[in-house]
Amino acid sequence: MDLVSIDAKTGKRRWAVPETGAMSAGGPIILNDPQNPGSQIIYLAGPERVMAIHQNGTTLWDKATGMKISDAVDTDAVRFQNFNYHPATDSLITVTKAGGLFAYSRETGELVGPVGQLPGAPAISGRGTKIPGFIANKVDPLLDDAFGKTANGLSIFSSAVNYLYGGGGVVTNYFSIDPDTSRIYIAATAPDEEDGNIDGRSEIGAIYTLNLEADGNGGLEFKLLDRMTFQGGTGSTPALSADGSRVYVSDNDGHVIALDSELTEIWRVDVGEPLVGSITVAPDNNEIYAVTANDVFQLIDQGDHGTVSWTGELNGFDGYANVDVQSNGLTATVTANGVVVMIGGGKEIIGKTIMLHVGMGLLDRQTGKLRYFAEGREDSLAMSVVAADGSIYVGHSPLRRAVGKALFPKLTADVTGGVARFKPIRLDLLARDAICAAGARAANTNTLDQTIQFAAISSDKRQIQFLMTQAERAIETAVSDGDLTSDDANSLRELQAQSIASLAAGDLEKTATTLGSACEMFR
Numbered sequence: 001m002d003l004v005s006i007d008a009k010t011g012k013r014r015w016a017v018p019e020t021g022a023m024s025a026g027g028p029i030i031l032n033d034p035q036n037p038g039s040q041i042i043y044l045a046g047p048e049r050v051m052a053i054h055q056n057g058t059t060l061w062d063k064a065t066g067m068k069i070s071d072a073v074d075t076d077a078v079r080f081q082n083f084n085y086h087p088a089t090d091s092l093i094t095v096t097k098a099g100g101l102f103a104y105s106r107e108t109g110e111l112v113g114p115v116g117q118l119p120g121a122p123a124i125s126g127r128g129t130k131i132p133g134f135i136a137n138k139v140d141p142l143l144d145d146a147f148g149k150t151a152n153g154l155s156i157f158s159s160a161v162n163y164l165y166g167g168g169g170v171v172t173n174y175f176s177i178d179p180d181t182s183r184i185y186i187a188a189t190a191p192d193e194e195d196g197n198i199d200g201r202s203e204i205g206a207i208y209t210l211n212l213e214a215d216g217n218g219g220l221e222f223k224l225l226d227r228m229t230f231q232g233g234t235g236s237t238p239a240l241s242a243d244g245s246r247v248y249v250s251d252n253d254g255h256v257i258a259l260d261s262e263l264t265e266i267w268r269v270d271v272g273e274p275l276v277g278s279i280t281v282a283p284d285n286n287e288i289y290a291v292t293a294n295d296v297f298q299l300i301d302q303g304d305h306g307t308v309s310w311t312g313e314l315n316g317f318d319g320y321a322n323v324d325v326q327s328n329g330l331t332a333t334v335t336a337n338g339v340v341v342m343i344g345g346g347k348e349i350i351g352k353t354i355m356l357h358v359g360m361g362l363l364d365r366q367t368g369k370l371r372y373f374a375e376g377r378e379d380s381l382a383m384s385v386v387a388a389d390g391s392i393y394v395g396h397s398p399l400r401r402a403v404g405k406a407l408f409p410k411l412t413a414d415v416t417g418g419v420a421r422f423k424p425i426r427l428d429l430l431a432r433d434a435i436c437a438a439g440a441r442a443a444n445t446n447t448l449d450q451t452i453q454f455a456a457i458s459s460d461k462r463q464i465q466f467l468m469t470q471a472e473r474a475i476e477t478a479v480s481d482g483d484l485t486s487d488d489a490n491s492l493r494e495l496q497a498q499s500i501a502s503l504a505a506g507d508l509e510k511t512a513t514t515l516g517s518a519c520e521m522f523r
Contacts, residue, residue, distance in 0.1 A: 002017060004016045004017075005055075008387065008391070008393075008421070009421075020046075020049050020062075027082050028044050028082060029042075029083045041054060042054075044082075045080045045081070045083045045092070045094040045104075047078035047079070047080055049062060049064055049065060050063050050109050052106075061108060062109070063104075065102075076170070077096055077097075077100060081096070084174070086212050088212070088213075089182070090105070090106050090107065091212060092104045092105075093177070095171050097171055098170055098171075099118035103220060103222070112219060112220045113221050116221070118170055118171065118208060120191060120202055121190070121202040122169060123170070123189045136157065142157075142402055142415070143402055146414070146416075169189075171186060171187070173278065175238065176237060176238045176239065178240055178261075181244060181261075183209055183261070185207065186210070187206075187207055187234045187236055187237065187238050187249055189202040191206075194206075203231075205230050205231070205251055205252070207227070208224060208226070208227050228259060228264075230251055231251065234250055234252065236250045236278040236279060237279075240281065242459055246258055247260070247263070248279045249279070250278075253270075254270050254274050254275070255269065255271075256269045256279060256288065256299060258306060267305045268306075269299055271295075271308065273292045274292065275290055277291045280332045280333065283459070283460070284460075285365075286302070287301075287309075288306070291328050291341075292328065293352075294353075295311050296328050296332055296363065297311055310367060312328070312368045312370075313370045316343045316370060316373035316375070317343065322411045325346065326345045328342070329342030329343060329344040330342035330382075333384045333385075333386055336433060336467055337365075338364055338372075339363040340361075340386055341360070341362075341363055344358050347404075354403055354404045355379055356412040358377075358378065359373055359374055359375040360373070360384065360394065360422050376422065377416060377420055378394075378396040378398050378401065378416050378418075378420065379397065380394045380395055382397060389430075389474070389477075390427070391423050392422040393420070393422075394420050394422075427483060428484040430470070430471075431474035432519070434470045435471045438464045438499075439515030439518070441460055442499075443508075444460070445508050446508035446509050468499060468515075471496065476489075492521060495517055496518065498510075499514045
């Protein structure tokens with residue numbers, strides 16, 4: 001698997017870094033370059049190598065880990081998650097599926113301390129997904145013909161299904177780090193003995209908090225702080241609120257669980273079926289988004305309890321001849337003007353959607369109604385990415401649609417790889433949504449207490465500035481596209497300039513009022 005850079009507008013390949021043993025299960029992390037403001041660095045974690053790469057494809061550093069995939073007795077011990085950044089120590093942290101903890105210097109790529117280990121035992125899940133053999137027998141050759149086999153000579157479909165649903169791991173998803181406190185949150189399994197049966201396996205899930213701190217000898221070490229266990233296990237990434245006061249996670253029984261920063265449970269809500277992706281936390285309005293194989297839910301954190309506000313309207317394929325059922329396809333991505341979702345449409349067999357069509361949509365954050373929708377080319381198991389200009393990018397991984405192609409070959413197109421871009425149209429509407437969202441954010445931020453919520457206020461100010469920059473770019477394009485008059489654009493720019501000045505002066509009330517006036521121009 002290579003790391004490939006493509007042009008954001010055209011999709012043309014810019015450069016590629018060949019597979020070197022530095023590819024993780026989740027992909028790269030991109031951080032600002034502290035030595036070159038305005039530039040960024042791409043960091044890769046892998047079992048055999050760790051790498052840092054400039055935006056032009058040149059290598060900053062490339063370090064061997066000392067591991068060899070071919071020598072691994074336990075393959076979970078060399079299945080790395082992608083890096084996460086630890087601000088307090090300027091380190092890059094990764095964790096393996098077996099629960100091994102590694103920390104590297106962001107500046108040099110050197111290991112900065114001994115390898116840590118979570119105390120969890122390999123998982124046993126009573127709710128694991130089983131793929132019928134007749135389906136694997138049809139899909140494996142289809143994907144083999146399209147993409148070839150893995151480096152180990154295995155079929156892509158069966159290998160991916162075994163990785164996603166096979167169980168046996170201690171950690172099965174990404175992890176979180178609070179940017180303010182640098183506290184590390186990892187969802188994993190509990191120690192073997194805590195399920196009452198000492199057999200080398202665990203049927204209980206756990207959330208761990210850790211620090212990476214000085215060991216007294218000039219190095220760093222991982223220190224376990226707290227642990228909270230629960231029945232059912234979890235495959236979700238712990239999701240943090242903007243101020244770090246809440247941690248959200250799911251279990252395999254369909255519960256969304258809210259914890260405080262010390263891992264004390266505050267509340268839980270049953271959404272009716274297990275979640276299939278991590279929880280998404282909006283930066284405002286106490287909104288939380290949970291996704292299952294069928295639905296998208298908005299929950300509201302009411303403080304001492306949570307409530308389900310709406311279930312998303314996933315009807316983008318209404319009227320399609322070969323679509324009998326529609327369902328959710330990806331983890332939700334929250335934007336200022338909505339919630340980006342993937343919708344799959346197709347046939348239903350034994351309660352499961354056999355995906356024949358796929359597309360991206362935007363749900364209204366207040367109602368869950370589908371605002372916009374566009375059919376896409378291919379399925380994905382990755383996160384959708386929303387760019388500043390409103391474009392949506394999706395990496396293709398056609399596992400589910402490959403099942404549809406194998407079972408209904410005449411009803412869906414051939415599978416494909418690559419990346420898709422969904423481009424924005426009507427940039428005047430993008431400008432409207434950005435301006436109105438910035439005004440609402442400013443009004444909300446103005447209610448916060450600067451003495452105890454300074455970090456949240458600073459984060460909100462950055463987001464307001466980003467939204468105003470986004471609006472300015474959209475206004476320029478909307479004028480050139482003929483969707484906005486020059487007079488209206490000039491009026492909006494004047495109000496934008498006033499808002500920027502008041503934001504810089506720390507006058508959030510005036511910022512909210514001025515942006516509110518700009519928002520009213522679109523009514």
